[in-house]
Amino acid sequence: MRTHLTPLILAIAALGATAAQAQAPDASMIQLGSDIPAKWKKPEAGYDFVRREAMIPMRDGVKLHTVIMVPNQARGLPMLLERTPYDADNFVKKDQLTLRDTVGAAGREWVDDGYILVYQDIRGKYGSEGKYVMTRPPIGPLNPTKTDDTTDAWDTIDWLIKNVPESNQRVGMIGSSYDGWTVTMALLGPHPALKAAAPESPMIDGWMGDDWFHYGAFRQVNMDYFSGQTSKTGKGEKTPRAGGDDYQAFLDVGTAGNWAKQNGFDQLGFWNRLSAHPAYDAFWQGQALDRAVAAKPSSVPTMWLQGLWDQEDIYGAITAWEALKAKGKAGNNHLVLGPWYHSQVNRSAERLGPLKWKGDTAADFRRDVLIPFFNTHLKDRKPAEPTPPVLVYNGSENRWDKFSDWPGATSLTPIYLQADAGLSFQAATPGEDSYVSDPAKPVPFLAPPISFSERDRWTSWLLQDQRPLTTRTDVLSYKSPVLTSAVTVQGSPFADIYAKTSGSDGDFVVKLIDVYPASVAEQPEMGGYELPVSMDIFRGRYRQSFEHPTAIPAGVVQQYKFRLPPVNWVFKPGHRIMVQIQSSLFPLYDRNPQTFVPNIFFAKPEDFQKATISVQRGAAGASAVLLPVVPASTAVK
Template structure:
């Protein structure tokens, strides 16, 4: 009873407390006063925002520079604070000029992308510009807009746009010394080459890096007539919208499956809406090397309009995208008598690696960061020499080419153009042998089946492929056991074989088809074991390879069917090398008829335009590689007894 009474009292007290609290609660009317500054009826985003930049060590300017026809081009300029009498470095791009300054940092070197960090030390004014019709620039975008002439009836091109841009910069950037250098890789390297066709007098030095020079012969679009069909993603990325477009959507993870199931490259393109793209329609209508390609090949145009601008032509030894352009432009200018102001640099790099770190390339490791060291020790001092008048510790030689075996730069005062080389044949022999003695005869056959093309990398091969940059140094043992790949190998070498120049594939073959492709690979076969790096034991390292479409064996402009079962000669140049096959290694030559899905399949039946071959056109063919007497198949090697390089 006592406990129950006490509990009753507690309940009564709790109710009283609760009622009191309820009585004190707000009744909907706040005693706080609302003032005008609390009310916002407009947007919380101001019409104009200015970021305080008192602690920035540079000033950023976004300007629209007028061209001679009134079109204005979006340009981003970084000027070091307190700048006076500084040179300017210009890059013209279809890849978003604003994207070259990706970081909102008060420090110029931290604000720019990795490729420009060495230039952003406060001693240069950095300039990036969107080409016509891309990103922030006005005008119409045309893929690698041809020079004014039959393919471009307007009064402007990327030559005039570069001229007008430099003219504006010199007159309006008061912190400059009135001198400009141009730089850029790939498409941006092409814009540098275009500027050299008629350079503004203020352009004092230039460096086209891995430039797109001839898209049909050996840069991005074709290699000797074989379509690099994986670049169809580039077409949609560049030409479906003013900014960055999307890649082609995939049904399967493996691009080998995607392209094989699509049929021809044209069928693949049609299924994904490419007929809406003017560039694709022009491109697809010209599969042969006709006027459409010849009239925009810069290695032909540059010697016709030579400049006196000191120019450094750069590329990588294993450049998987533009291995053709720089060296062919340099060779053409040198042959025409303009070698004095044109220099060749080939580094141990993949495409555009000059602008990134260069410690290694796939399994190949270097003793330092070859890219950064070259930029800091050679390239920037060379630019400074022409833009500031500062002396160089060493003059730039005619050619600087990395020696990937000795792991050093070789400097040449007499690097020969390909047409002036002395070549030594290494012949395909019986029993899959390879040697410098001409064989008596014989041949080897394989069946090339378009339904089972040879992959260029081990499957699966996804669209976003981490091995894309380094596929040219991939171990070729992954195809060694295929019956449609022939591998010819020397005995173990007892002395060094040194190559300096461009090998030439000289293949004599017959086929049961009326068309066909030939892939030739020059390979260094490592010894079976390597104590210093066990993963390199028996490695088959390609040092030079390319593909040739058989219909162009007589003429690149006028293709013709292959005569079935008749021996024909297929002779084509391979990428240049500066290489040493060491004792204990072996030299290998591999031959096959496809490199898929990087290159489109040859149906092996002659059709007018392979891009639109029909399913019934794709047929197996038996290919026979001849040793003689109908033809002594060989690779003609630029063997030198003694290197003429200095170090």
């Protein structure tokens, strides 16, 4: 038996040895390191562009993260620079083979026309070094350092023209909102290579009428922006809500100061500075860029853009343009007022709220006006038509109007409040109309429930039908007879309200409204629609001085006169003109306690009191809205 088993045993042993040898790891397999290479170079075959990233040094040694998108075979192309706090990496998609697919909708026309696109994180945000300061003021009393966004733009452009060999060493700057602010800052001391600029909806004066306040009334909608922008170097988080209704949430908390305290805003430097300066003092005056550009006007060809229904920055572009015009610099500064919400110039714009346009007004404008303007100065390519000094959309007649100057009206025509809720160009008989303003029941700017995060409602709130408010007893509505002839307005209306109050402070909201006929065959949903054409809010304590607020004497008639946003509109036959007056626009704007306190941010619950507001008519108290009426359009044919 042993003789027969021995070969089998030997065979099994041999097989075991072979298996062991097969299972033994190669020496290279047991030298484990990282599966991630020290430097990964992605193959670029198939891409029609090259993406470069650079940390561009500023004069103080801080380096700013910059993304440069260069088309393949580029030679002698201009550069388009956008400086942003919103993450330069976010402006260009990754893992796309074509530059057109990489950029957003507004960038594709620039790609097609042949531009090198440059996006840069401003200092202290996302990939850039340094300390972030919200809308860092120009070098001076409010900024004792030797750098600001003027010097940072200069240093960036200087580096680009020396380090991007595919360029023609000419740079244009563009950007909307905060990015429009960075464009404006660059114009305060422009690099010689900066040949054209377009601040779009720029934040120019945060107290008078852009993001933070309107004539002293605080825009609470920006509380989320403060935490989102300044709580982290990257993107911060929104303030959490207990429910889905911002109207109730802000009403329950009482004041913006209470909201800030409950949500840790005492850690945020910008909130602390803003809340310590509720009036238009040196803090705000020193960073108002309309004043700054007028003091240092540049010769850079500039196109100032703004939406006629811009829900965020409806003040800055036209105000900066007017300041430059007053300095004799209208020749190189152009004004464009489009039929857009905030930054819609960079999106599709076939409609706005209930209004429908002829085609995509934003894309058409970018292709036919904006890019040819840049090409004139960056490519020496003359446009088919010279860029008009002023271009304003006429929403009522659905067309662009060109002007040699703005406003079209040379004087203002009062339309007076009348008895029995009437409105007329004729003087009114003396009288008054009263309402009770109750801070516990503020007038909403949209029908509750309200969520600031609802984009569609937020972008169109300035065009919302005002009919739901006409039944409120704390809203006065004055309506003209049915018009038998057109009333054309071109310019900025003024509210001129005479009123007395039983309180010692108070706000005034004034709206100019186009009331449509009961039946509109072409668009039935517009039948009876009350369309706001222009509106704004004014905090009563600033009626005598924006810098030095004073209590309103109870029971004494006071004048409240303030400018409303610009219009280019025709009130057509069959329509009516309406003016509405109220004392709150909540929760977009904080509530006025209607008791004079040093700082409304920190008003106490007992400060909030009902007040009877009596609006005057006729004689010495001839309340009116002053309209920039023209006998016919002054547009250039």
